[in-house]
Amino acid sequence: MSEPILTVQDLHTHFFTDNKEVPAVDGVSIDLHKGEVVGIVGESGCGKSVTSLSIMQLVPNPPGKIVNGNIYFKGKNLTDASEKQMRKIRGNEISMIFQEPMTSLDPLFTIGNQLIEAIRIHQKVSKKQAKSSAIELLNLVGIPRASEVVDEFPHQLSGGMRQRVMIAMAMSCDPEVLIADEPTTALDVTIQAQILDLMRKLNKEKQTSILLITHDLGVVAEMCDRVVVMYSGKVVEEGTVREILKDPKHPYTKGLIRSLPNIKATDQKLYSIPGTVMRPSLDQVGCRFAPRCDYAFDRCWEENPELLEQDTGRQVRCFLYEKEIERGVPSNDRTYS
C-alpha cells in the first residue's frame, strides 16, 4: 500500500477548564491515503470534531491544546508548523467543510466576494479571473444561475445551496485532502443525497482524499472505504466499511448498529445501549465503555484495553479479542516510516 497522505499519530488534544483537564481526544491514530474516503463515526462528545480541528490546527487555545502526538501531511509535521505555514496549507492543500452551512458563511459579504477571497489568497490571479473561476466552481457544484448567485448574499440561498457554496469554496484550490465535518447533518434527505453525490464525484474525478466525520452510519455505508469508530475520545474500532457494518467486533459498534431503526427491517423492538455517553476524564481507569457494556468483566474496570491490530489493518480496542487477534501488536508500537 502506498504512503498515506495524512497520518494522525497518537493525538492527544486536551481542554483545560478551571478545575480540570478533559482529554477530548485521547491517543487517536488515523491514516488517510490518496483517493480514499475514511469515515470517523461516533456520538456527540466522542471527540470526532476535535480530531478534525486538531488536524487543521484550529483548536481554540485556550482552552484547548494538543498536548501530545504528531500529524503528518505529506511527510511534514503540522503540529510544528507555524501559523503562517498553516495558513498556506489550510484551504489550499487541506480544506474543511463545516456542519452548519447557515453560520459558516459571512452574512455581510456576497458569495462571490467570499469565494474570490479564498482563491486570491492562495493563487496569483486577477480579480476578474478569480471571479470567473468562482462562477465555474459554482457551476461545478450544481448551483443553477451561477453568474447571478455570485452577487447574492448568503441569506438569499437555501441550506443546500449554502452547503454547495461551502464545498465550492473548499474545492477552490484543488485540495488534496478534504475534511468534511458532518456536511449533511443540517440538510434534508433529498438534499443530502445531492451533496453526497457531489462529494463522491469530486473524490472519483480529482482523487481527493476525504475524511468524513459523521454520526450517520447510513452515510458511512454510502461514502466510505474505511471507518474509524470513536467512543469517549478513543478509537474503539477500525476497519473497512464492510467489516465494520457487517461484522462489528467491539460491543459499542455492535450496539450502535443494532440500535438503528432500519428502513428494510421488520417490526422488532429496537436494541438500545443502556446509559449515556461518559464524558472523557483523565482519572478514568479501565475501559471507557465498560459501564454500558453487556460483556464487561472485572478486568474491564481495572485496566484500559489496548487497540489490537490484525494483519489486515482491522483494529479493535477490547479484551474480548485478545485471543482472537494473536499476532496483533498494540497500536502505540506501530512504526511510521
Place this chain on the structure above:
Amino acid sequence: MTEPILEVSHLKKYFDIKGGVFGKSVGEVKAVDDLSFTVNEGEILGIVGESGCGKSTAGKSILRLIEPTDGSVKFEGTDLTDLTSEEMRQLRKNMQIIFQDPYASLNPRHKVERIISEPLLVHGMKSSKERKERVKELLEIVGLEAYHASRYPHQFSGGQRQRIGIARALANNPKLIICDEPVSALDVSVQSQILNLMEELRDKFKLTYVFIAHDLSVVKHISDRVGVMYLGRMVELTDKHTLFEDPKHPYTRALMSAVPIADPDVERERIILEGDVPSPSNPPTGCAFHTRCPYAMDICKEVRPEFENVDDKHLVACHLYN
C-alpha cells in the same frame, strides 16, 4: 374498525407576510394548505416531510397552539375550532405535545418537580402532596429516579431531558400526544431508548400518537400508518408496509431512495431530485411537486391533483394514478 379519535379536514394555516411602511399584509406563506387525515384510537400516525413542508405547523394547529386559518379539527367528535380558549384549555388535558428540542422546551429556572407538576396544578390537582406523589410516579414511569425531581434541567443529558418532556406530557393521562420530532436532536443510542420508551407507554396507557419526523427509518419503525407531506399538502397516506414496499407518489419514491442505508451490500436505484423545495409563499400552480417531478405532464402544471384512494386505503395525490 375503531372510531377515529382525531379527524382533520381541510386544515389550512396561512401566515401573513408583513411589509411596507404601514406593515400591511403583502403576501401569505401557505404553511399548511388543505390537509386532511384521520387518526384512529390507539394507533401511531407518522407524518414525514422535509423541512418547511408544514409538518410542525400542522401539529401545532391541531392543538390550536397556532390558530388555523381554515378547516376543522375534530377530537372525539368535538370540533376544536369552535371552542372558546377556556374550553380548549380544558380539553388540552387530553391532548399533549412533546417538542423537538429538549434543551429549549424546559424552563431552565424551574426544577423538574415544578416543570412536571405545573400541568397537574393547572388541571386542578390542588394538594401539593398529591402532586409530589404523582411527579415521583411519572419520573419512574419514564425511567428516571424520584430524586431527580429536585434537579434543574441543565443537570440532565439530552435523552434524560426528553424523558422529562414525556413525563410532563403524560401528567394528566392524555389520550392523544403529538410528538414533534421527539428524537431528532438525540444521538443514535439514546434515540433508540426514547423510541422504545414511547412504544412501551403507548401499550401501557393506550395512547394515540401523531408522530412528526423527518427521518423515514424512525417513522417506519414506530408508526402504523404514515403520511408524506410536501409543501403544506399530504401527497400520500397509507399503512407503513404498503408505503415502504409500494410507494406511489414520485416524491415518496425519491424520498425513500435518498435515505442512506447502513449496509454496503444494498444496491439500489437512487432518484436524485433536482433543485430545492419551492418557497411556500409562492407555491407552484397545479401539483406543488411538478417543478421537481421526473414524470411531470402538462396537466400537473395546471390542475391540482385530488387526494384520493387509488388502492384500498392508499391515498395519493398524483395525476399519474387518477
